[in-house]
Amino acid sequence: MTKEILESEVYNEMESVQNPNIVYPDYYLNPFHAYDEGNLSWLAAAEAEPATMSITRRAIPDAASLDEAIEVVRGNWLRVIEQHHLEYSGNSVVADILDIGCSVGWSTRFLANKFPSANITGLDLSPYFLAVAQYKEKNGSSSGKCIKWVHANGEDTGLPAKSFDIVSIAYVLHECPAIATVNLVKEAFRLLRPGGTIAITDNSPKSKKLQELSPVLFTLMKSTEPFLDEYYLLDLESALREAGFINVQTILTDPRHRTVTATVPH
Ligand SMILES: C[S@@+](CC[C@H](N)C(=O)[O-])C[C@H]1O[C@@H](n2cnc3c(N)ncnc32)[C@H](O)[C@@H]1O
Incomplete structure (x- = not known):
C-alpha cells in the first residue's frame, strides 16, 4: 500500500490542499512515530493507512479478519455517535460533520458512509496526509458527496462558529500535549451548533488490555x-x-478504546 502511494500522482495534490499561511504548533515540529519530520513527510503519509489497519487488527485479536476488526472498532464508535446525537440533539439532524485530525481520511470516509446526506469536512495539520486523503478520494470508487479537506490547526480552525452538528476527534488526543487537547475541545464547542455532538475516540486509560501492556x-x-x-x-x-x-x-467501544460523547447545550 505504501509503495502504491509513493509511486502514484499523489504529489500533484499538495498545492491544492496546502495552506501556505499555516503556523504549526511547536509540538508538531518534532520527530514523531519514529519519523524525523513527524507527520510532515510523504513516508508518514503513505504508511498511515496500513499502520491504522494493523492497530485495528491488534485491538481485536480474536477477529477472523481485518474487516471483522474494523466492524467492531469503527462500527461501535459510529453507533455510539449516532445514538448520542439521536438522544440529545433535540432534532437529530446531521447536516454538517467535521473530522478534526482526519489524517489520510479513513475516519472521514467512515463518517461519510454512516451519514450519507451530511456535508463532511476533514481537517488536519499535515498537508501530506491531506494530499493522500484527497488523492484516494479522487481515485476511489466512492459515489457519495465530495469531502472538503482543510489544512488547519484544530485548536484554532478559522471555520465559522456554530457550523457543525457533529465534531469527531478520532485517535488524535493521545498524540497531543494536554494544553492542545483543552484547546481542541474548546474549539469544537465553538464550532458546534446548539444540540451538536462532540465525539472523541482514543485509547482508554481504563482498558485492562492497555494497562497490562509490558x-x-x-x-x-x-x-x-x-x-x-x-x-x-x-x-x-x-x-x-x-x-x-x-x-x-x-x-x-472495544477492549482498548473509549468513545467519549457530549452535547452543546441548547
Ligand atoms: C492517528 S491520526 C488520526 C487518525 C484518524 N482520525 C483515524 O481515525 O483514522 C492523528 C492525526 O491528528 C493530526 N493532528 C495532531 N494535532 C492536530 C491539530 N492540532 N490539529 C489538527 N490535526 C492534528 C495529525 O496530523 C494526525 O493526522
Missing part, C-alpha cells in the same frame, strides 16, 4: 508518542464539562 513496550511507545503520559493523566470528561459540554458519556 512496561518495555509502553516505554517504546512513549519514545515515538511523547505525550502519552499527559494524555492518560488528563481528565477528559472534566475538560469537556469545563468547556461547557453537557451529557458527557464514556463508553469502552
